[in-house]
Amino acid sequence: MISPDQFEKEIELIITNAIREDVGDGDHSSLACIPKNAIGKAKLLIKGQGILAGLDFAERVFKYVDPELMIQRLMKDGDPIQRGDIAFFVEGSSQSILKAERLVLNAMQRMSAIATKTNTFVQKLEGTNTKILDTRKTTPGIRALEKWAVKIGGGENHRFALYDMIMLKDNHIDFAGGITKAIDKTKSYLKEKGLNLKIIVEARNLEEIKEILKSDGIYRILIDNFSFEETRQAVELINGKCLTESSGGITLETARTYAECGVDYISSGALTHSIYNLDLSLKAV
Structure with a gap:
C-alpha cells in the first residue's frame, strides 16, 4: 500500500x-x-x-x-x-x-x-470474517478520492496502483509461460530490484490453485469467477496457507454467500465504477 x-x-x-x-x-x-x-x-x-x-x-x-x-x-x-x-x-x-x-x-x-455503496456491502457481510475490497477500476486522476471514500464507507483498499503490490493475473501468467514461471520470475525480479512487495496470484480453476500452492511466499490467491461450490473447495484446498480473495461479477445479492464460503476478502470494481x-x-x- x-x-x-x-x-x-x-x-x-x-x-x-x-x-x-x-x-x-x-x-x-x-x-x-x-x-x-x-x-x-x-x-x-x-x-x-x-x-x-x-x-x-x-x-x-x-x-x-x-x-x-x-x-x-x-x-x-x-x-x-x-x-x-x-x-x-x-x-x-x-x-x-x-x-x-x-x-x-x-x-x-x-x-x-x-x-x-461500500457500506451496503459492509452491512451485507456483517457477522462473517470477510472484508470488502475496492479495485483499480477507478476514475483516472481521482483514484485517491475514490479509495478514500471506500475506507469511509467501512471497506478496505486493495493495492493503490501498479507500483505498490504484485498482482499476477491471467494475462501475466499466459505471457510469462505459466503460473510457476510467472511466480519464479517475479521473485527474481523483486530480489534483483531490492523490492519488498506482496504477491497476489489469480487462479482460474482448482488445478491452478494447486500449482500456486507449490510456491512459497504468496500473500493472497485471487479466486476469480468461481462458483459457490468451487469457492468452498478452493478455501479448503488453500487451508490457511495464504489469504483468499473472491472476485468476478460478485454483486450485493451474492456477496454474503461467497463470504460464507470462508474467503478473507471480496473485491468489487462496482464500488467505484457503478455508482x-x-x-x-x-x-x-
Missing part, C-alpha cells in the same frame, strides 16, 4: 489540477458581479440518503482557494445522512466560496455515493 505521505501528495495533485481545470485565469462570473470585498455564507445541504464522505477533502479545497474561509462542521465523514441535513457552513469571501463550490460538490457527491452521485447542494444563507 502507498504511504501516508504519498497519499497526501495525490490529494494535493487532485486539488491543484482540479482548480486549474475549473478556474483557469479566473471565475469571471463571480468577478463580474460580486465585489471583491463581499462576505458571504453558504451551507452544504443534503438532498439524498446515504453515508457522508468528502467533508475533510472539502475543507482542504476551501483552504487551498482561500485560507481565510471559515468552515463550521455539523457532521463528519462516515455519518449517516438523509434529505434536509446540513453538513457544514462556510463563511468568508463570496468570490472564494463560489470558486471552490463545484470542486467541493463534485468530490463530495461522488465520494458519498461510493461510501454509501450514482449523491445529491448535494451548496446554498447561500
Whole structure:
C-alpha cells in the first residue's frame, strides 16, 4: 500500500489540477458581479440518503482557494445522512466560496455515493470474517478520492496502483509461460530490484490453485469467477496457507454467500465504477 505521505501528495495533485481545470485565469462570473470585498455564507445541504464522505477533502479545497474561509462542521465523514441535513457552513469571501463550490460538490457527491455503496456491502457481510475490497477500476486522476471514500464507507483498499503490490493475473501468467514461471520470475525480479512487495496470484480453476500452492511466499490467491461450490473447495484446498480473495461479477445479492464460503476478502470494481452521485447542494444563507 502507498504511504501516508504519498497519499497526501495525490490529494494535493487532485486539488491543484482540479482548480486549474475549473478556474483557469479566473471565475469571471463571480468577478463580474460580486465585489471583491463581499462576505458571504453558504451551507452544504443534503438532498439524498446515504453515508457522508468528502467533508475533510472539502475543507482542504476551501483552504487551498482561500485560507481565510471559515468552515463550521455539523457532521463528519462516515455519518449517516438523509434529505434536509446540513453538513457544514462556510463563511468568508463570496468570490472564494463560489470558486471552490463545484470542486467541493463534485468530490463530495461522488465520494458519498461510493461510501454509501461500500457500506451496503459492509452491512451485507456483517457477522462473517470477510472484508470488502475496492479495485483499480477507478476514475483516472481521482483514484485517491475514490479509495478514500471506500475506507469511509467501512471497506478496505486493495493495492493503490501498479507500483505498490504484485498482482499476477491471467494475462501475466499466459505471457510469462505459466503460473510457476510467472511466480519464479517475479521473485527474481523483486530480489534483483531490492523490492519488498506482496504477491497476489489469480487462479482460474482448482488445478491452478494447486500449482500456486507449490510456491512459497504468496500473500493472497485471487479466486476469480468461481462458483459457490468451487469457492468452498478452493478455501479448503488453500487451508490457511495464504489469504483468499473472491472476485468476478460478485454483486450485493451474492456477496454474503461467497463470504460464507470462508474467503478473507471480496473485491468489487462496482464500488467505484457503478455508482450514482449523491445529491448535494451548496446554498447561500
